[in-house]
Amino acid sequence: xxxxxxxxxxxxxxxxxxxxxxxxxxxxxxxxxxxxxxxxxxxxxxxxxxxxxxxxxxxxxxxxxxxxxxxxxxxxxxxxxxxxxxxxxxxxxxxxxxxxxxxxxxxxxxxxxxxxxxxxxxxxxxxxxxxxxxxxxxxxxxxxxxxxxxxxxxxxxxxxxxxxxxxxxxxxxxxxxxxxxxxxxxxxxxxxxxxxxxxxxxxxxxxxxxxxxxxxxxxxxxxxxxxxxxxxxxxxxxxxxxxxx
Amino acid sequence: xxxxxxxxxxxxxxxxxxxxxxxxxxxxxxxxxxxxxxxxxxxxxxxxxxxxxxxxxxxxxxxxxxxxxxxxxxxxxxxxxxxxxxxxxx
Numbered sequence: 001x002x003x004x005x006x007x008x009x010x011x012x013x014x015x016x017x018x019x020x021x022x023x024x025x026x027x028x029x030x031x032x033x034x035x036x037x038x039x040x041x042x043x044x045x046x047x048x049x050x051x052x053x054x055x056x057x058x059x060x061x062x063x064x065x066x067x068x069x070x071x072x073x074x075x076x077x078x079x080x081x082x083x084x085x086x087x088x089x090x091x092x093x094x095x096x097x098x099x100x101x102x103x104x105x106x107x108x109x110x111x112x113x114x115x116x117x118x119x120x121x122x123x124x125x126x127x128x129x130x131x132x133x134x135x136x137x138x139x140x141x142x143x144x145x146x147x148x149x150x151x152x153x154x155x156x157x158x159x160x161x162x163x164x165x166x167x168x169x170x171x172x173x174x175x176x177x178x179x180x181x182x183x184x185x186x187x188x189x190x191x192x193x194x195x196x197x198x199x200x201x202x203x204x205x206x207x208x209x210x211x212x213x214x215x216x217x218x219x220x221x222x223x224x225x226x227x228x229x230x231x232x233x234x235x236x237x238x239x240x241x242x243x244x245x
Numbered sequence: 246x247x248x249x250x251x252x253x254x255x256x257x258x259x260x261x262x263x264x265x266x267x268x269x270x271x272x273x274x275x276x277x278x279x280x281x282x283x284x285x286x287x288x289x290x291x292x293x294x295x296x297x298x299x300x301x302x303x304x305x306x307x308x309x310x311x312x313x314x315x316x317x318x319x320x321x322x323x324x325x326x327x328x329x330x331x332x333x334x335x
Contacts, residue, residue: 122266129274166261173267177274 002218004059014064015107016097027199037065040077152183184217
């Protein structure tokens with residue numbers, strides 16, 4: 001959505017076959033007619049399945065199938081659909097399911113760049129390390145011995161005050177452990193749940209710190225220099241500082 | 246830092262769970278140089294080494310450091326075990 005806001009023609013593809021959710025987050029769940037697997041099986045063409053976003057020009061969503069087996073995503077089928085999409089779009093965003101199962105492997109296989117999203121929890125950081133390992137060894141680029149997939153790290157749900165209290169892994173520690181360039185840090189924010197409640201991606205919420213952090217992140221992805229924000233706790237009043245937790 | 250934090254400071258040092266998280270992750274994630282060149286048996290090797298050492302010596306996991314260094318064409322597996330006098334198993 002952020003890329004489309006910047007004027008780039010963008011397609012978002014949901015690879016979580018069986019557990020379709022991108023449509024819900026994007027607020028277009030009631031407009032789904034055909035899905036990714038329909039397109040792979042030739043039951044619908046791409047234009048029939050792509051859902052045009054009503055808020056932002058240049059943005060289209062290709063929903064995942066909710067009913068089919070995840071093995072329905074064949075390497076050939078996915079490759080064909082992505083090749084067709086990349087002809088028409090500036091960016092094709094493959095939304096990978098969590099984990100290292102078939103859907104995730106398919107989402108990363110054809111990638112040129114990867115945005116690895118982690119939060120400051122030990123399980124998430126370790127999983128990200130695994131995913132980075134798989135990206136480096138099992139992507140198409142790795143198999144064809146081409147330039148490796150370009151990796152970016154996104155840290156979400158970051159709470160600077162808890163970091164200061166020693167309750168949360170600090171950004172620098174996560175970066176040290178994973179060793180991947182940082183694209184952006186998204187602060188823990190109530191607006192994220194509200195955004196998913198209403199199907200309005202948080203990047204559209206200009207007032208929210210998380211929304212602003214995503215806007216910065218997209219700009220950085222497109223090559224702009226932007227300082228990282230929201231890394232320190234917000235300033236509190238005097239009484240708060242004395243007696244607050 | 247507010248003045249009430251002063252009283253919390255001593256408690257906080259013990260409960261620095263973020264530090265624990267970092268150390269635990271560093272134990273299980275062995276990464277040296279570019280990822281694609283790191284052999285994927287390393288974490289397993291590391292775990293098994295620790296198990297073998299533990300057969301003979303009771304020891305904290307934190308007292309064992311395993312590191313893979315690269316020196317020119319050679320790779321050096323550096324295993325450091327800190328033994329306390331009273332930690333011998335026998």
